Amino acid sequence: MTMNQLTPELAAPISEAQQVVFLDARMGDPPGVVLSEVVEETALPAGAFTHQVTPAALLAAARQLYGAAPAALLISISGASFEYATELSPVLQARLPQITDQVSTIIELFFQQQENSPSAAGASRLSYGSTKEC
Amino acid sequence: MPQTIYIDPVTRIEGHAKVTIHLDDAGEVENAHFHVTQVRGFEKFVEGRPFEEMPSLMARICGICPVSHLIASAKACDALLAVQIPRTAANLRRIMNLAQIAQSHALSFFYLSSPDLLLGMDAEVGKRNLFGVAENQPQLARDGVRLRQIGQQIIELLGGKRIHPAWVVPGGVNEPLAPEKREMMLAMMPEGIMLAERTITWFKPILEQYAEEISAFSAYKTLFMGTVTPNSRLEMYDGNWRIVGKNLEVVADNLNPAKYESFITEAVEPYTYLKTPYYKPLGYPEGTYRVGPLARLNIVSSCGTPRADDKLEFFRSLDFQSSFHYHYARLIEILYCFEMINQLLHDPEIMSDHVRAYAEPNSREGVGASEAPRGTLLHHYEIDQDGLITRANLIIATGHNNQAMDRGVYEVARRFVHGAQLSEGMLNRVEALVRAFDPCLSCSTHAVGQMPLQIQLVAPDGGIVDEIKR
Numbered sequence: 339m340t341m342n343q344l345t346p347e348l349a350a351p352i353s354e355a356q357q358v359v360f361l362d363a364r365m366g367d368p369p370g371v372v373l374s375e376v377v378e379e380t381a382l383p384a385g386a387f388t389h390q391v392t393p394a395a396l397l398a399a400a401r402q403l404y405g406a407a408p409a410a411l412l413i414s415i416s417g418a419s420f421e422y423a424t425e426l427s428p429v430l431q432a433r434l435p436q437i438t439d440q441v442s443t444i445i446e447l448f449f450q451q452q453e454n455s456p457s458a459a460g461a462s463r464l465s466y467g468s469t470k471e472c
Numbered sequence: 473m474p475q476t477i478y479i480d481p482v483t484r485i486e487g488h489a490k491v492t493i494h495l496d497d498a499g500e501v502e503n504a505h506f507h508v509t510q511v512r513g514f515e516k517f518v519e520g521r522p523f524e525e526m527p528s529l530m531a532r533i534c535g536i537c538p539v540s541h542l543i544a545s546a547k548a549c550d551a552l553l554a555v556q557i558p559r560t561a562a563n564l565r566r567i568m569n570l571a572q573i574a575q576s577h578a579l580s581f582f583y584l585s586s587p588d589l590l591l592g593m594d595a596e597v598g599k600r601n602l603f604g605v606a607e608n609q610p611q612l613a614r615d616g617v618r619l620r621q622i623g624q625q626i627i628e629l630l631g632g633k634r635i636h637p638a639w640v641v642p643g644g645v646n647e648p649l650a651p652e653k654r655e656m657m658l659a660m661m662p663e664g665i666m667l668a669e670r671t672i673t674w675f676k677p678i679l680e681q682y683a684e685e686i687s688a689f690s691a692y693k694t695l696f697m698g699t700v701t702p703n704s705r706l707e708m709y710d711g712n713w714r715i716v717g718k719n720l721e722v723v724a725d726n727l728n729p730a731k732y733e734s735f736i737t738e739a740v741e742p743y744t745y746l747k748t749p750y751y752k753p754l755g756y757p758e759g760t761y762r763v764g765p766l767a768r769l770n771i772v773s774s775c776g777t778p779r780a781d782d783k784l785e786f787f788r789s790l791d792f793q794s795s796f797h798y799h800y801a802r803l804i805e806i807l808y809c810f811e812m813i814n815q816l817l818h819d820p821e822i823m824s825d826h827v828r829a830y831a832e833p834n835s836r837e838g839v840g841a842s843e844a845p846r847g848t849l850l851h852h853y854e855i856d857q858d859g860l861i862t863r864a865n866l867i868i869a870t871g872h873n874n875q876a877m878d879r880g881v882y883e884v885a886r887r888f889v890h891g892a893q894l895s896e897g898m899l900n901r902v903e904a905l906v907r908a909f910d911p912c913l914s915c916s917t918h919a920v921g922q923m924p925l926q927i928q929l930v931a932p933d934g935g936i937v938d939e940i941k942r
Contacts, residue, residue: 346583346602346613346617347617347620347621347624349617350617350618350621395603398603399603399606402603402606402607402610402613403606403610403613403614403617404614
């Protein structure tokens with residue numbers, strides 16, 4: 339599911355999923371660095387800005403409104419340029435195959451771990467991916 | 473004691489704005505202003521673009537109401553082509569517009585305003601959001617989420633995606649309605665209608681808790697403007713405009729939107745990037761009018777759908793000048809939208825495959841107008857012999873309401889803000905006035921200029937005392 343931003347109405351489909359993976363761009367690291375972390379369900383946020391719903395808040399909303407929240411993973415890829423454009427930057431375009439492979443591997447490992455040990459999701463925050471540059 | 477209070481940013485609205493409240497030496501409100509602090513520049517940077525790109529470009533003005541701009545822009549392009557689009561295309565566009573209005577109204581009511589309405593204007597700040605509503609009344613939150621989903625799913629079924637769908641084009645729409653999509657939309661209508669009615673039932677007694685706010689939100693009186701059918705019914709896609717006066721008497725009727733420059737012009741105020749349209753014959757600010765749900769229901773005789781008309785009866789008993797009643801009007805419009813979508817989907821002609829008129833440009837100037845969630849929206853384009861845009865003028869729904877928001881902020885601040893004892897709830901009521909209009913500020917600021925963000929404490933003599941940020 340491709341979204342411009344996370345919105346509260348995503349809580350409904352999230353509550354029906356067995357796992358959810360959030361994939362997003364990130365600033366601050368050299369281009370192409372892939373990071374991942376398990377998203378912990380938190381208490382509902384105190385923020386007033388519905389425009390800035392976080393993955394953790396969505397999980398909490400899914401539990402609050404629909405009674406269920408799946409295991410969730412956030413994968414972020416550091417970008418090279420955030421200027422207006424219609425394509426990826428050349429540096430990321432060149433690294434796209436490796437990035438895609440790494441993201442696929444991370445997702446596969448996450449799903450495998452869920453199958454083997456669903457309760458370990460909260461403990462294995464940094465077991466996938468790393469600061470590995472593509 | 474601070475002599476100017478800043479509410480910056482105004483929370484739970486779309487876009488960026490601040491409010492300044494100027495106190496006198498006794499700590500009472502002397503003046504207040506609503507400042508729109510963002511600049512978009514669309515009118516300028518579309519110059520030189522092929523007119524066929526305009527619907528797609530203009531949809532990018534906003535991520536909440538892109539369909540509104542798609543439709544007004546496409547209608548302006550229809551006028552450049554000088555075509556009458558097929559009736560099926562007009563009705564398909566109409567369905568998408570109605571779905572857009574319903575989902576936008578749901579966002580405004582449930583996500584942005586229901587925290588105040590349910591939890592109270594003085595509730596803890598950290599709880600005054602959708603998640604606070606979810607904790608207190610999960611069913612209400614679920615209903616809001618579902619209503620928004622239904623509207624978005626209809627947009628996606630028609631246009632291929634929920635935000636910035638490319639299906640509305642000059643001359644009509646890109647493709648006809650597939651039978652399975654029609655069935656999917658029809659299947660959602662009973663639920664949408666039920667949820668809208670359930671919310672209205674919940675909200676009606678809530679109004680009794682807000683008598684003081686309702687009164688304060690009524691202090692600044694205006695005209696009202698919107699689109700009507702020839703038989704004085706609610707109309708969201710196409711038609712002439714009506715203006716009614718401060719006592720709902722008809723001031724002007726059958727106004728052709730294509731001739732808008734003959735009866736509407738815009739004032740510029742130094743404290744905001746948002747221009748202020750007004751009705752020319754009455755001058756400024758006497759010619760100030762409001763648009764949007766409250767205005768639309770004030771100018772019509774009926775909605776034209778049975779359940780919405782049933783709810784209209786209670787609406788008529790309310791103070792029609794109070795901006796607080798934008799909320800109730802919004803809920804009636806959600807109900808109307810789903811009833812009307814249901815009607816349109818049952819029209820056999822909705823399945824016709826004749827959905828687009830083709831032509832080269834036959835006019836150098838085109839105006840397109842429709843009703844957006846927040847009110848009347850207009851796009852005006854001029855092109856050269858190559859079909860490139862030479863001038864674009866947009867009058868955005870929220871812009872019509874600028875003066876009403878500005879003066880409304882002053883009136884509410886005067887009633888609730890007293891410098892000796894400031895409280896979060898006082899300032900929240902000022903914000904609530906703005907929120908009642910459901911302004912879409914990203915849409916409405918399109919003049920080229922600079923974008924300073926100033927947070928200043930201003931003494932009565934104009935000197936800068938300090939900076940405060942809320």
